[in-house]
Amino acid sequence: MTDELPRTEAAADALPVAGQPLLRIEGVAKTFGTFRAVDGVSLDIKAGEFFALLGPSGCGKTTLLRMLAGFEAPDEGRILLDGKDIAQALPHERPINMMFQNYALFPHLSVRDNVAFGLKRAGMARADIATRVDEMVALVKLEGLEKRKPDQLSGGQRQRVALARALARRPKLLLLDEPLAALDKKLRENTQGELMELQRRLGMTFIIVTHDQEEAMTMASRIGVMKAGKLAQVAIPRELYEAPRSRWIAEFVGDINLFDGESKLRDGHRLVIGTRDAGALVVAEPREPLGAGKFSVAIRPEKVKLSRRGPVSEAGRETAINRLDGVIADICYLGGTTTYKVKLDTGGMVQASVANSARLDVDAYSLNQHVVAWFTPDDCVVLPS
Amino acid sequence: MSSRRIFARPARFAAIAPYVWMVLLFLVPFGFVLKISLSQTAIAQPPYEPVFDLTAGWEALKAAFAALSIDNFRLLGSDDLYVFAYVRSLTVALTATALLLLIGYPIAYGMARLPKRWQAVAMVLVIVPFWTSFLIRIYAWINILQHDGLLNQILLALHLVSQPVVWLSTDTAMYIGIVYSYLPFMILPLYATLAKMEPVLEEAASDLGAPPWQVFWLVTFPLSLPGVGAGVLLCFIPIVGEFVIPDLLAGSNSLMIGQTLWLEFFTNKDWPVASAAAIVLLVVLLVPLLLYERLQKRQLEQGR
Numbered sequence: 001m002t003d004e005l006p007r008t009e010a011a012a013d014a015l016p017v018a019g020q021p022l023l024r025i026e027g028v029a030k031t032f033g034t035f036r037a038v039d040g041v042s043l044d045i046k047a048g049e050f051f052a053l054l055g056p057s058g059c060g061k062t063t064l065l066r067m068l069a070g071f072e073a074p075d076e077g078r079i080l081l082d083g084k085d086i087a088q089a090l091p092h093e094r095p096i097n098m099m100f101q102n103y104a105l106f107p108h109l110s111v112r113d114n115v116a117f118g119l120k121r122a123g124m125a126r127a128d129i130a131t132r133v134d135e136m137v138a139l140v141k142l143e144g145l146e147k148r149k150p151d152q153l154s155g156g157q158r159q160r161v162a163l164a165r166a167l168a169r170r171p172k173l174l175l176l177d178e179p180l181a182a183l184d185k186k187l188r189e190n191t192q193g194e195l196m197e198l199q200r201r202l203g204m205t206f207i208i209v210t211h212d213q214e215e216a217m218t219m220a221s222r223i224g225v226m227k228a229g230k231l232a233q234v235a236i237p238r239e240l241y242e243a244p245r246s247r248w249i250a251e252f253v254g255d256i257n258l259f260d261g262e263s264k265l266r267d268g269h270r271l272v273i274g275t276r277d278a279g280a281l282v283v284a285e286p287r288e289p290l291g292a293g294k295f296s297v298a299i300r301p302e303k304v305k306l307s308r309r310g311p312v313s314e315a316g317r318e319t320a321i322n323r324l325d326g327v328i329a330d331i332c333y334l335g336g337t338t339t340y341k342v343k344l345d346t347g348g349m350v351q352a353s354v355a356n357s358a359r360l361d362v363d364a365y366s367l368n369q370h371v372v373a374w375f376t377p378d379d380c381v382v383l384p385s
Numbered sequence: 386m387s388s389r390r391i392f393a394r395p396a397r398f399a400a401i402a403p404y405v406w407m408v409l410l411f412l413v414p415f416g417f418v419l420k421i422s423l424s425q426t427a428i429a430q431p432p433y434e435p436v437f438d439l440t441a442g443w444e445a446l447k448a449a450f451a452a453l454s455i456d457n458f459r460l461l462g463s464d465d466l467y468v469f470a471y472v473r474s475l476t477v478a479l480t481a482t483a484l485l486l487l488i489g490y491p492i493a494y495g496m497a498r499l500p501k502r503w504q505a506v507a508m509v510l511v512i513v514p515f516w517t518s519f520l521i522r523i524y525a526w527i528n529i530l531q532h533d534g535l536l537n538q539i540l541l542a543l544h545l546v547s548q549p550v551v552w553l554s555t556d557t558a559m560y561i562g563i564v565y566s567y568l569p570f571m572i573l574p575l576y577a578t579l580a581k582m583e584p585v586l587e588e589a590a591s592d593l594g595a596p597p598w599q600v601f602w603l604v605t606f607p608l609s610l611p612g613v614g615a616g617v618l619l620c621f622i623p624i625v626g627e628f629v630i631p632d633l634l635a636g637s638n639s640l641m642i643g644q645t646l647w648l649e650f651f652t653n654k655d656w657p658v659a660s661a662a663a664i665v666l667l668v669v670l671l672v673p674l675l676l677y678e679r680l681q682k683r684q685l686e687q688g689r
Contacts, residue, residue, distance in 0.1 A: 071588055091591040104589035108607050117603075118593035169594065 020083060022047040022205055023068075023173060028077035028087075029229075030063055037063040039229030040077070045173075045207065050199050052220030053209045056252065060229040061209045065175050068207065069098045081172065092121070097171040101178045103162035105150040111137070111161050112146040118169040136164040139198070156187050163195075167202070176208040180215060192218050213253045217241070225249055241300075243287070247383045250298045257304065257350050259297045261382070264290065270320065270377060273297050277348025282320045282377045294385040301353035303379040306340060306371050323374040324350060328365050340365060342373050415667075422660035423453040433657050457661035467645065467662060471669065474642040477556075477631070478624040481563045482571075485620050486613065488564060489571035493612075494605075496572070497579035504580070511569050511576075523562055523633050530558050530634070559635035563624055571616040578612030579605075611684065614677050622670050642666055 021044035030038040038060040045051050053061040066072045068079065070091035079087040086094055097118065105114050115136050119129045137143055140160035150158055159179065166174055179195070180188045196219050199206050210216050216223050217237045224234045233245045244250035247258065259281065263274035273281050273295075281297050329349065330341035333356075340352045350373050365371055424433040435449035461467045496507040514522060529535045530552035537549040552558045586608070590600040606613075628643035635641075640648070642662060649659035 069588075069592055071592075090596075091588070092594045092596050096592075098589075098592050100585055100589055102583075102585070104583070104585045106586060106589070106604060106608075117590070117595075121594035121599065165593070 024080040026078040028074045050206045050221045052216035052223045054216040055226035059226040061226045065209045096173045097166040098175040099166040099179050103158050115164045136168045140164045173205050247385045257299045261295045279346045281322050284378045286382045299380040301351040304352035306352050328369045418660045424657045426655045457657050470642045470645040474625045482621045485571040493572045493575035496576050554636040562630040562634045567620045570619040574615035575612040578609045
């Protein structure tokens with residue numbers, strides 16, 4: 001099944017010319033009135049990538065996507081597709097297709113005609129259109145529904161029609177604007193998997209816009225986090241999660257414990273940060289030297305371990321472990337994991353996420369129980385605020 | 386059970402009300418007109434016979450019924466005057482409706498794409514002419530179109546014509562008057578459908594490779610058809626029966642059916658023929674209404 005599907009012309013065309021990216025965004029900016037929606041974004045996207053633009057609403061990610069589709073013209077900068085500047089080209093002149101947030105299916109056309117719409121505009125022969133439509137309908141598993149109108153379909157089916165319609169022209173670049181936002185959780189998770197599988201099979205380049213960091217993490221090979229019109233960080237999912245560049249990114253992507261730093265002290269090749277809420281914390285050397293500004297120590301909840309007594313192997317500097325004493329203040333059972341909030345004796349609060357690896361809760365902690373929360377220096381990062 | 390009782394009386398009354406309305410204000414008058422159309426003209430009060438006299442007894446009523454005939458309808462079919470009047474009415478109405486659609490659609494489209502707060506302003510601008518009496522507005526047009534009227538003054542001042550153009554008592558003047566008067570009835574239903582339409586559908590079409598004119602023809606226009614239908618009907622039907630505008634602005638050599646009706650009623654005092662003409666007009670106008678109804682039904686069925 002996987003092999004017999006032809007690789008798309010688009011993918012073949014898009015073979016990188018000596019390392020040239022498929023899409024190059026250069027200093028693109030867009031202002032609405034006095035509001036700078038996109039503020040000097042530069043980004044390269046290689047052919048075959050599944051790229052996610054992640055950010056809170058109003059961060060400019062949708063505006064950036066609309067500029068790629070041609071619905072908005074950038075005020076500054078260039079958008080190069082295969083080396084050609086398309087920044088001012090009209091939407092219908094671009095070899096780029098988009099899957100819209102609420103699908104934007106044509107309500108007066110059947111599933112078949114919706115999928116065929118772009119092919120007819122491309123002046124494809126009637127017989128070829130029929131073949132391609134069948135192929136697309138099969139690809140998104142909508143066989144038998146070709147004659148239905150969009151309002152005779154379920155949400156999930158409509159989402160598939162939208163996908164088939166956007167893929168039918170075999171665009172060099174497929175843009176997906178919050179494509180799964182309207183689906184319920186279970187369907188969303190299944191569809192995520194299908195989208196990834198489809199993208200791999202077709203060898204196409206996808207750019208997805210989403211505000212859901214889990215969705216971005218699951219699907220994308222690379223993520224660009226946007227904040228206030230700027231790209232805050234571009235990284236693979238793991239790097240984004242484990243080595244966020246700023247406190248804001250760390251908080252936006254996943255849960256995190258943050259302790260404001262007050263002093264720093266070099267201790268061999270370890271750095272010791274004095275914090276107000278958690279005392280002195282030993283941390284790994286940050287990748288970029290800390291500047292003069294404020295900074296904080298960040299640790300993900302799942303990296304905080306809990307135990308009734310402190311870890312035995314402390315003392316020595318090389319194996320230094322941060323240990324924080326406290327009492328359980330809140331328990332949140334989530335099925336796969338349980339999140340404990342520990343009120344530290346030093347005044348702060350730390351969250352620990354513990355996998356429920358056994359069905360019987362012999363290891364569970366109870367409210368007000370005294371515990372030690374501990375973590376290694378390598379598990380925490382120091383972030384500029 | 387109890388929930389049913391809550392609704393019983395008032396709901397039933399509310400359901401009947403429109404029918405009562407229809408019977409009192411449409412069917413009963415229609416019955417009168419139909420009866421008169423089957424009568425013969427007479428120099429009497431009322432100016433036709435037979436007259437149904439419910440006090441004269443059963444035999445008299447039967448005789449009156451027997452006296453009814455469809456001669457008036459035969460006359461309508463045999464006399465060119467009436468046939469021409471119908472044809473002219475339909476031609477004028479068709480032409481004017483087409484003009485209205487051509488002029489009204491871009492205006493409605495423009496309004497629907499304005500920022501929200503400007504849409505309200507545009508709406509008021511469309512409706513404002515209604516604040517002045519219709520007749521006064523038509524007389525104003527006479528003023529504008531007359532020999533030394535505003536239009537000719539402007540044309541002369543711009544050296545577009547060397548001598549005043551005759552506008553009044555021409556079909557052009559009549560079309561100007563009709564289009565001017567009926568424009569809001571075309572714009573408002575069009576605006577209502579276009580404003581409801583999601584602009585993202587047009588974006589989707591252009592994203593899929595449709596140049597602007599195809600976006601319009603393949604997406605915008607088909608989706609606005611309900612509004613087009615409503616606007617066309619709201620204009621076409623009253624224009625067919627239009628009397629005042631052609632009477633004041635058009636020439637008198639060819640009459641519309643509304644004018645013919647007026648002549649029959651008030652000049653010839655031939656109520657039966659006038660009534661027959663009115664009945665035929667009603668039947669003619671039922672055709673587009675039924676077509677529209679069928680179209681709507683089909684759309685509803687597709688919608689399910």
